[in-house]
Amino acid sequence: MTRKSVSAALAAVLTFAAGAALAQEAPPPPAATHAHDEPHHGDWLPPHGPMGPGFAVVNDLEQLRRLYAMSGREGDIVAVYHEVLNKTQDPMLRHYVYDSLAREQLKPANPEQAIATLRTSLSEDLAAANKLSRSAPAGIQPPAVSQ
Numbered sequence: 001m002t003r004k005s006v007s008a009a010l011a012a013v014l015t016f017a018a019g020a021a022l023a024q025e026a027p028p029p030p031a032a033t034h035a036h037d038e039p040h041h042g043d044w045l046p047p048h049g050p051m052g053p054g055f056a057v058v059n060d061l062e063q064l065r066r067l068y069a070m071s072g073r074e075g076d077i078v079a080v081y082h083e084v085l086n087k088t089q090d091p092m093l094r095h096y097v098y099d100s101l102a103r104e105q106l107k108p109a110n111p112e113q114a115i116a117t118l119r120t121s122l123s124e125d126l127a128a129a130n131k132l133s134r135s136a137p138a139g140i141q142p143p144a145v146s147q
Contacts, residue, residue, distance in 0.1 A: 054093050057084070061100065078104050091128045095121060 061084065065077045081101040088094060098121030105114040 054090055057088075057093055058096055061097070065100070074104070074107070091124070094124060098124075 061077075061080070064080055068074055068076045078101065081097050081104070084097050085094060085101075088097075098117055102114040102117040102121075105117060
């Protein structure tokens, strides 16, 4: 991935995170009253905010990365990334963490380690894509995996 691509991807994630943070700061709508205290189907919100638990993890990681950088301990985030990889099987989170880890590994100019990290991520992504293609219902084509 080129530096411009990484910068563009990071900018998109941060823009998305900022928008979601602003949305979370909005006051809650007034409680709707329904007959017999029946829940209205529009009243339910996901338990971890509007973006789900994966978004919360990404947000936490970004905040930790920023705080480690501000305190002069940039390298400490690498251990956190490895800890997250050991604790989650969520493909989206793993992909995000692998990309972040590779970006950190490039900072001290260690491209071999960054390449190894991204190749591990690629292997996991391909396995997930293959699993998806085998489990797709008959008549529905899974999205093509570009090479």
